[in-house]
Amino acid sequence: MNIDFWLVVGFAAQALFSARFLVQWIASERRKRSTVPKAFWYLSLVGSALLLAYAVHRHDPVFILGQSFGFLVYIRNLMLWRGEEARA
Helix, strand or coil: CCHHHHHHHHHHHHHHHHHHHHHHHHHHHHHHCCCCCCCHHHHHHHHHHHHHHHHHHHHCCHHHHHHHHHHHHHHHHHHHHHHHHHHH
């Protein structure tokens, strides 16, 4: 198997994107209720950005569209966190 830069980016992006579920699960278990910590959104944003770059490199329009929408959602959730922190 030929390992190139984009294959490494793809696997790293998928690992970051998957790690967010572990972060969410641990945070929820600690609080004994469902919760989504800020780290979840940062992992989502970085993972999504890298997956988007990977999709663009692969010229995959379906993957590009899917990651583009998620990217906007993650940015908005981080903006909401920032507003909440400013009010506190």
